[in-house]
Amino acid sequence: MTVRPGRRGTNLDRVGGFNDAVVLDAIRRSEQLSRVELAEATGLSGQAISNIARRLLDAGLVREAGRLRGAGIGKPRTLLELEPAGQYAVGVHLDPAVVTVVLLDLTGEAVARRRMLIEDADKPDVLIDAIAATIEDVLLESGAPRDRVTGVGIAAPGPIDVERGVVVDPPNLAAWHLVPLRDELRERTGLPTVLDKDVTAAASAEKWAGQGGSFVFFYLGTGVGAGLVIADEVVRGASSNVGEIGHVIVDPDGPVCYCGRRGCVGETSQPRYLVQQAVHAGVIAQGIDIDDRQAVDVAFAGLCAQAAAGPGLAREIVAALAERIAKVVEDIANLLDLDRVVFGGPHWEQLAPTFVDVVRKALDGRFLVRAVHPFEVAGTSLGADVGAIGAASLVLDQTFSPNPSVLMQSSALVGER
Amino acid sequence: MTVRPGRRGTNLDRVGGFNDAVVLDAIRRSEQLSRVELAEATGLSGQAISNIARRLLDAGLVREAGRLRGAGIGKPRTLLELEPAGQYAVGVHLDPAVVTVVLLDLTGEAVARRRMLIEDADKPDVLIDAIAATIEDVLLESGAPRDRVTGVGIAAPGPIDVERGVVVDPPNLAAWHLVPLRDELRERTGLPTVLDKDVTAAASAEKWAGQGGSFVFFYLGTGVGAGLVIADEVVRGASSNVGEIGHVIVDPDGPVCYCGRRGCVGETSQPRYLVQQAVHAGVIAQGIDIDDRQAVDVAFAGLCAQAAAGPGLAREIVAALAERIAKVVEDIANLLDLDRVVFGGPHWEQLAPTFVDVVRKALDGRFLVRAVHPFEVAGTSLGADVGAIGAASLVLDQTFSPNPSVLMQSSALVGER
Numbered sequence: 052m053t054v055r056p057g058r059r060g061t062n063l064d065r066v067g068g069f070n071d072a073v074v075l076d077a078i079r080r081s082e083q084l085s086r087v088e089l090a091e092a093t094g095l096s097g098q099a100i101s102n103i104a105r106r107l108l109d110a111g112l113v114r115e116a117g118r119l120r121g122a123g124i125g126k127p128r129t130l131l132e133l134e135p136a137g138q139y140a141v142g143v144h145l146d147p148a149v150v151t152v153v154l155l156d157l158t159g160e161a162v163a164r165r166r167m168l169i170e171d172a173d174k175p176d177v178l179i180d181a182i183a184a185t186i187e188d189v190l191l192e193s194g195a196p197r198d199r200v201t202g203v204g205i206a207a208p209g210p211i212d213v214e215r216g217v218v219v220d221p222p223n224l225a226a227w228h229l230v231p232l233r234d235e236l237r238e239r240t241g242l243p244t245v246l247d248k249d250v251t252a253a254a255s256a257e258k259w260a261g262q263g264g265s266f267v268f269f270y271l272g273t274g275v276g277a278g279l280v281i282a283d284e285v286v287r288g289a290s291s292n293v294g295e296i297g298h299v300i301v302d303p304d305g306p307v308c309y310c311g312r313r314g315c316v317g318e319t320s321q322p323r324y325l326v327q328q329a330v331h332a333g334v335i336a337q338g339i340d341i342d343d344r345q346a347v348d349v350a351f352a353g354l355c356a357q358a359a360a361g362p363g364l365a366r367e368i369v370a371a372l373a374e375r376i377a378k379v380v381e382d383i384a385n386l387l388d389l390d391r392v393v394f395g396g397p398h399w400e401q402l403a404p405t406f407v408d409v410v411r412k413a414l415d416g417r418f419l420v421r422a423v424h425p426f427e428v429a430g431t432s433l434g435a436d437v438g439a440i441g442a443a444s445l446v447l448d449q450t451f452s453p454n455p456s457v458l459m460q461s462s463a464l465v466g467e468r
Numbered sequence: 469m470t471v472r473p474g475r476r477g478t479n480l481d482r483v484g485g486f487n488d489a490v491v492l493d494a495i496r497r498s499e500q501l502s503r504v505e506l507a508e509a510t511g512l513s514g515q516a517i518s519n520i521a522r523r524l525l526d527a528g529l530v531r532e533a534g535r536l537r538g539a540g541i542g543k544p545r546t547l548l549e550l551e552p553a554g555q556y557a558v559g560v561h562l563d564p565a566v567v568t569v570v571l572l573d574l575t576g577e578a579v580a581r582r583r584m585l586i587e588d589a590d591k592p593d594v595l596i597d598a599i600a601a602t603i604e605d606v607l608l609e610s611g612a613p614r615d616r617v618t619g620v621g622i623a624a625p626g627p628i629d630v631e632r633g634v635v636v637d638p639p640n641l642a643a644w645h646l647v648p649l650r651d652e653l654r655e656r657t658g659l660p661t662v663l664d665k666d667v668t669a670a671a672s673a674e675k676w677a678g679q680g681g682s683f684v685f686f687y688l689g690t691g692v693g694a695g696l697v698i699a700d701e702v703v704r705g706a707s708s709n710v711g712e713i714g715h716v717i718v719d720p721d722g723p724v725c726y727c728g729r730r731g732c733v734g735e736t737s738q739p740r741y742l743v744q745q746a747v748h749a750g751v752i753a754q755g756i757d758i759d760d761r762q763a764v765d766v767a768f769a770g771l772c773a774q775a776a777a778g779p780g781l782a783r784e785i786v787a788a789l790a791e792r793i794a795k796v797v798e799d800i801a802n803l804l805d806l807d808r809v810v811f812g813g814p815h816w817e818q819l820a821p822t823f824v825d826v827v828r829k830a831l832d833g834r835f836l837v838r839a840v841h842p843f844e845v846a847g848t849s850l851g852a853d854v855g856a857i858g859a860a861s862l863v864l865d866q867t868f869s870p871n872p873s874v875l876m877q878s879s880a881l882v883g884e885r
């Protein structure tokens with residue numbers, strides 16, 4: 052007879068916090084709500100709503116926003132809305148080429164942002180110093196009082212060790228091996244920190260921005276990756292390393308991937324590969340140095356622009372990429388019974404004009420449960436900051452979202468304020 | 469200003485039920501526990517545990533099971549265990565070829581089972597009558613008092629409409645179009661019913677039998693399919709139709725699938741296809757009628773047995789199938805960051821001797837986050853009844869498992885007792 056670990060019980064303190072979060076989230080979703088509407092929306096009693104509203108007002112997290120004159124009798128209803136300055140969260144997105152830092156207020160608005168090109172990723176310590184300094188700059192610029200800053204969310208390329216807050220061994224950051232990024236940033240900033248995978252942070256951002264249901268966030272950049280939200284909850288898998296889709300084979304006769312096989316979707320999505328195809332097809336003049344990243348990026352932008360302009364060889368090359376990606380999206384959508392794909396990442400803006408139609412057409416006949424519900428193709432509304440916004444949303448999410456899992460476990464935020 | 473739907477709040481009644489379930493689940497996991505151990509395992513207070521234990525004893529769901537003499541001072545501790553006869557759940561697995569009905573007691577043991585070969589699936593009404601009659605037979609045989617039968621779980625091939633309890637349009641049951649199986653069975657049996665997808669039921673069964681963490685249940689039968697458990701929770705997707713993996717392309721030069729493309733994993737896993745390969749390779753004598761399902765099944769069994777016996781052409785054919793399946797498992801494991809694949813379904817027993825090593829070897833070097841945690845290859849421990857056991861476990865799960873989502877929503881079981 053052994054005591055095997057199971058779920059933990061819950062208690063009234065946690066339920067109180069849970070219900071506060073339910074109310075806060077209901078206000079966030081509808082922007083303004085009266086107490087009566089809150090009771091309707093949450094299923095909580097009028098008395099419970101009154102107590103919770105009082106607590107949230109006292110804590111400076113919500114504010115009164117005028118009165119609503121209804122058609123019925125009785126006194127006009129006071130509307131409640133979020134107090135934007137009630138809390139702030141810092142988001143840091145570590146990309147192999149650039150670090151983005153944003154500060155979100157309680158409503159999820161970015162009130163400050165900075166970008167920092169990475170010149171020397173080979174010295175993690177130096178880079179972490181620079182990130183910490185950038186965070187201080189952003190806080191200073193925003194004027195946000197430090198005691199209202201809930202924490203720092205960090206979005207990093209996988210694989211990560213989320214328990215230890217460690218960046219394990221990302222393919223495009225050669226010198227980063229077991230770097231304890233979360234604790235290093237906590238020590239430098241004195242703020243609670245949380246680390247998650249870049250694509251998961253992006254999926255969290257989309258959810259926070261209003262994407263509901265079940266969807267895949269499909270990242271198109273130097274690599275490809277997937278963030279997952281199923282039934283309104285961000286999916287993290289066994290070790291927060293979901294979304295490694297780069298080695299799905301989409302073209303067995305395609306280019307050799309570093310993994311040793313041919314035609315991995317990650318490899319065939321590289322600007323380098325597409326530019327080579329374009330040179331081969333005579334769309335781009337020969338002589339480009341395929342190892343010169345900047346030259347390749349410029350040529351790639353030209354190829355995408357030409358594809359967007361109309362039919363022709365350039366469009367065929369980009370459309371073929373869209374078809375390959377569509378097959379991966381199809382397989383993920385059928386596996387997970389999703390409502391939607393949301394595309395994003397640094398290449399998305401250039402690819403979108405060609406991609407949307409091709410992917411939608413490819414999926415229309417291929418999504419297997421379309422008899423039960425449709426499948427949508429969308430692009431991010433958060434632009435290039437989606438990773439950093441997502442990182443900050445991890446902090447907002449943990450503090451304010453009524454995720455049922457919050458009832459069972461303590462917060463993943465490490466460090467006390 | 470609109471009231472947008474969000475999470476519902478929770479209340480003390482639900483919390484009480486939740487904590488009862490936490491305690492019940494803790495006892496189930498450890499078989500026998502004292503009240504002191506329960507307090508440790510659940511994080512609930514000694515007083516709360518005493519109250520809950522009293523309620524569960526009164527309800528006949530647990531029983532006392534002797535005393536534990538500890539090393540310390542104080543009186544010996546009374547052990548609590550589940551009362552097997554406390555509740556029963558019926559499980560029905562509708563497969564295109566056979567219906568399996570089981571009755572599980574509260575501990576998850578099958579106390580009765582029946583199989584029914586489907587002779588005429590073209591008349592859903594007649595078949596549903598036969599299923600209802602089989603349920604009555606099983607209840608009679610078991611001697612379970614009807615008022616202790618919590619409900620009937622039904623596992624059906626997708627796509628399903630889980631809201632309406634409807635079997636939509638399964639590929640291998642041509643006459644089944646929008647059949648309201650859940651409500652038809654509820655009317656005939658007078659018991660609450662719940663409908664879910666076959667592979668999801670199987671995944672639920674594996675979870676109930678002790679598979680924890682994050683895993684894919686990989687079904688190998690007439691078709692292939694995937695059930696998913698992530699972080700100890702069964703994943704259902706947007707409409708409970710997860711697991712449609714049959715059209716992942718694993719061999720672009722392979723046979724034409726009914727979907728119009730070549731080399732879908734479902735098509736290349738068909739006994740028909742493997743038997744054709746074996747005839748072509750000279751492993752099986754020519755002249756077999758490929759449309760005679762029974763003849764193909766016999767030849768397929770022979771092929772698998774020959775493969776299991778040792779190296780040779782038969783083994784190469786079955787190992788190539790294992791390689792194709794391994795690629796699909798690899799892609800799913802990397803996408804979802806899984807701990808494990810659990811194989812099952814009608815073909816598993818025959819394929820296992822060849823499969824386990826091939827799949828393990830293929831995955832060992834390919835699972836991308838193996839630096840963070842390993843990936844295991846396992847076979848079901850529940851045999852051919854896994855679908856029916858899973859269907860019944862949906863009932864046990866909904867009634868007794870402390871899924872946090874239970875706090876937010878009413879049960880999916882339809883019908884009052």
